[in-house]
Amino acid sequence: MAAKINSLAALVSLQASHHHHNSTPFYFSPFSPHLSTTLTSRRRSLRSAVVAQSTAGTQSKAPSDVDLAAVSGQDRLLKVPISNIRNFCIIAHIDHGKSTLADKLLQMTGTVQKREMKEQFLDNMDLERERGITIKLQAARMRYVFENEPYCLNLIDTPGHVDFSYEVSRSLAACEGALLVVDASQGVEAQTLANVYLALENNLEIIPVLNKIDLPGAEPVRVSQEIEEVVGLDCSDAIHCSAKEGIGITEILNAIVKRIPPPCDTAERPLRALIFDSYYDPYRGVIVYFRVIDGTIKKGDRIYFMASKKDYFADEIGVLSPNQLQADELYAGEVGYLAASIRSVADARVGDTITHYGRKAENSLPGYEEATPMVFCGLFPVDADKFPDLRDALEKLQLNDAALKFEPETSSAMGFGFRCGFLGLLHMEIIQERLEREYNLTLITTAPSVVYRVNCINGDTVECSNPSLLPEPGKRTSIEEPYVKIEMLTPKDYIGPLMELAQDRRGEFKEMKFITENRASITYELPLAEMVGDFFDQLKSRSKGYASMEYSFLGYKESELIKLDIQINGERVEPLATIVHKDKAYAVGRALTQKLKELIPRQMFKVPIQACIGAKVIASESLSAIRKDVLSKCYGGDITRKKKLLKKQAEGKKRMKAIGKVDVPQEAFMAVLKLEKEVL
Numbered sequence: 238m239a240a241k242i243n244s245l246a247a248l249v250s251l252q253a254s255h256h257h258h259n260s261t262p263f264y265f266s267p268f269s270p271h272l273s274t275t276l277t278s279r280r281r282s283l284r285s286a287v288v289a290q291s292t293a294g295t296q297s298k299a300p301s302d303v304d305l306a307a308v309s310g311q312d313r314l315l316k317v318p319i320s321n322i323r324n325f326c327i328i329a330h331i332d333h334g335k336s337t338l339a340d341k342l343l344q345m346t347g348t349v350q351k352r353e354m355k356e357q358f359l360d361n362m363d364l365e366r367e368r369g370i371t372i373k374l375q376a377a378r379m380r381y382v383f384e385n386e387p388y389c390l391n392l393i394d395t396p397g398h399v400d401f402s403y404e405v406s407r408s409l410a411a412c413e414g415a416l417l418v419v420d421a422s423q424g425v426e427a428q429t430l431a432n433v434y435l436a437l438e439n440n441l442e443i444i445p446v447l448n449k450i451d452l453p454g455a456e457p458v459r460v461s462q463e464i465e466e467v468v469g470l471d472c473s474d475a476i477h478c479s480a481k482e483g484i485g486i487t488e489i490l491n492a493i494v495k496r497i498p499p500p501c502d503t504a505e506r507p508l509r510a511l512i513f514d515s516y517y518d519p520y521r522g523v524i525v526y527f528r529v530i531d532g533t534i535k536k537g538d539r540i541y542f543m544a545s546k547k548d549y550f551a552d553e554i555g556v557l558s559p560n561q562l563q564a565d566e567l568y569a570g571e572v573g574y575l576a577a578s579i580r581s582v583a584d585a586r587v588g589d590t591i592t593h594y595g596r597k598a599e600n601s602l603p604g605y606e607e608a609t610p611m612v613f614c615g616l617f618p619v620d621a622d623k624f625p626d627l628r629d630a631l632e633k634l635q636l637n638d639a640a641l642k643f644e645p646e647t648s649s650a651m652g653f654g655f656r657c658g659f660l661g662l663l664h665m666e667i668i669q670e671r672l673e674r675e676y677n678l679t680l681i682t683t684a685p686s687v688v689y690r691v692n693c694i695n696g697d698t699v700e701c702s703n704p705s706l707l708p709e710p711g712k713r714t715s716i717e718e719p720y721v722k723i724e725m726l727t728p729k730d731y732i733g734p735l736m737e738l739a740q741d742r743r744g745e746f747k748e749m750k751f752i753t754e755n756r757a758s759i760t761y762e763l764p765l766a767e768m769v770g771d772f773f774d775q776l777k778s779r780s781k782g783y784a785s786m787e788y789s790f791l792g793y794k795e796s797e798l799i800k801l802d803i804q805i806n807g808e809r810v811e812p813l814a815t816i817v818h819k820d821k822a823y824a825v826g827r828a829l830t831q832k833l834k835e836l837i838p839r840q841m842f843k844v845p846i847q848a849c850i851g852a853k854v855i856a857s858e859s860l861s862a863i864r865k866d867v868l869s870k871c872y873g874g875d876i877t878r879k880k881k882l883l884k885k886q887a888e889g890k891k892r893m894k895a896i897g898k899v900d901v902p903q904e905a906f907m908a909v910l911k912l913e914k915e916v917l
């Protein structure tokens with residue numbers, strides 16, 4: 238388990254959750270974690286841990302079931318002329334106060350009564366609370382009276398994690414404006430920047446909001462300057478607010494009305510509605526969240542999804558107030574949901590355009606993309622009999638997650654399992670955890686790998702995400718690997734350690750800019766494979782938590798890569814094979830054999846552990862056989878260390894795979910991932 242959590246920490250610092258991870262039972266919503274996720278933080282995780290504990294024992298409710306209704310149905314539909322509609326989202330770095338502000342907006346507009354509020358409405362799933370990540374994208378419709386005119390304000394929540402930047406871009410495309418919330422005691426962070434750029438690309442009106450001005454350390458003026466310098470956004474009328482104390486909320490609502498333009502009135506055109514979210518409901522099928530861009534949609538309409546090319550009848554349509562409220566029709570500019578007996582979210586993918594079957598729009602809305610998994614790993618049930626259960630569970634999760642890909646994989650060492658593709662590491666960890674906790678499976682996970690492109694002598698290019706399937710050296714001419722561009726924002730004291738980190742990970746320096754006197758932005762290009770692991774962890778620890786980062790996919794580049802095999806007791810262990818850069822092969826081989834020696838329990842016989850390139854052994858260790866006096870001997874030495882090892886082994890026993898005659902624990906399969914730290 239520890240190994241798994243550590244790898245998760247590569248993207249999500251979960252330190253604070255470690256404790257409750259072992260001791261607290263978890264309760265999950267039947268709804269899947271959706272694609273929207275934000276990076277968590279230590280503080281948030283702690284708070285989440287507390288909430289998770291306090292809610293233990295109560296099965297969580299689906300978002301639509303949360304008991305909120307106080308105002309009567311018709312009033313909640315809030316029909317107003319299109320000129321009085323405002324669609325907006327909130328862009329913020331983790332912990333800068335997005336949820337707190339959203340809750341205050343809902344409260345101030347009477348959308349949600351204070352006494353009805355859960356801890357925070359916009360993230361009401363336990364998985365979210367527990368992990369400190371925003372999982373379900375949601376939308377809320379608010380009524381606000383400004384200068385005696387009723388307005389309808391639609392807040393569309395956005396995921397914040399870079400694994401889901403496509404989903405963010407689609408949510409932004411459903412809005413005309415955005416609140417840019419920045420913690421006035423902190424400043425602009427990398428994640429904020431990336432989302433602001435997305436918002437600018439979507440031509441949104443951006444309203445800067447400086448939050449947490451109640452804090453003694455708040456420096457709204459300095460942070461305003463920072464936003465102006467970094468983002469180039471006029472901050473002369475930035476709103477100073479405290480979401481916690483309720484200061485500045487009316488100013489924000491007024492600014493939404495005054496500064497964000499209303500949607501265009503294109504209700505007469507053929508229907509085009511943008512799907513910005515969807516989730517699977519076991520009773521009603523997929524629930525699609527959409528924004529009507531052109532035209533009108535009515536209950537019962539025969540609709541057509543332009544990317545998936547499927548047609549349905551819109552059995553139910555409605556608005557989100559924020560619980561679902563049925564309506565008869567929705568016009569251009571409005572935000573709503575529909576249910577149409579759709580069987581899987583893959584058929585109602587975010588970014589798809591809904592039109593009428595009988596009056597199709599000429600062009601679909603721009604920006605649609607298929608989900609492309611970037612990170613792959615093998616998942617094998619510890620108990621071979623559970624293979625069908627694993628398949629069922631993956632199929633169920635896929636109903637709700639269009640980005641999850643999987644295909645059966647068989648390995649001599651591991652038996653039957655699946656090779657699964659994910660958008661990123663966080664996505665991978667969420668799926669693994671759900672399989673274990675909700676479906677009660679005990680899994681062995683192989684180290685994640687990226688997709689390599691192998692150019693073969695016969696002219697073919699094959700994609701390879703499984704090191705054990707890499708074509709033989711004699712059959713290939715070159716290997717290409719995915720590269721990412723990363724931007725790190727850091728106080729200047731940590732520039733050195735962070736550059737060292739990027740350099741160690743085969744990073745190529747691109748640019749450094751001082752965005753303020755004390756903070757710099759550093760850009761590198763580096764192989765994605767070097768980020769899959771503890772990069773984020775390292776970034777946080779080397780900067781004492783002060784740096785933040787973003788990455789984006791650049792494309793493929795040729796690299797001098799080789800396959801490193803591991804042999805245990807003379808037997809090649811395919812799931813332990815890795816693809817490494819040739820300059821790192823020796824160091825990785827040495828570290829890996831040493832690590833495995835530590836992790837694999839001693840057997841009744843001597844076990845050689847070797848790292849090889851082709852037939853050549855480049856590093857070798859051997860595990861000596863257990864002898865009767867072994868423990869007494871050890872107790873003469875470092876007792877605590879031995880105890881730790883014994884404890885580790887006891888834990889590891891739960892997850893072992895017999896490789897030949899040797900039991901290999903789960904930790905060994907993840908060791909590859911954590912090696913970098915020790916090699917460098």
Ligand SMILES: Nc1nc2c(ncn2[C@@H]2O[C@H](COP(=O)(O)OP(=O)(O)OP(=O)(O)O)[C@@H](O)[C@H]2O)c(=O)[nH]1
Binds near residue numbers: 335337338478479
């Ligand atoms: N002092 C102070 N604290 C605030 C204010 N707004 C939010 N906070 C606190 O900051 C922390 C993070 O706030 P959230 O609203 O959960 O932040 P978030 O951006 O939604 O975080 P994620 O949902 O994890 O992305 C919480 O502990 C809040 O209580 C504020 O105006 N003043």
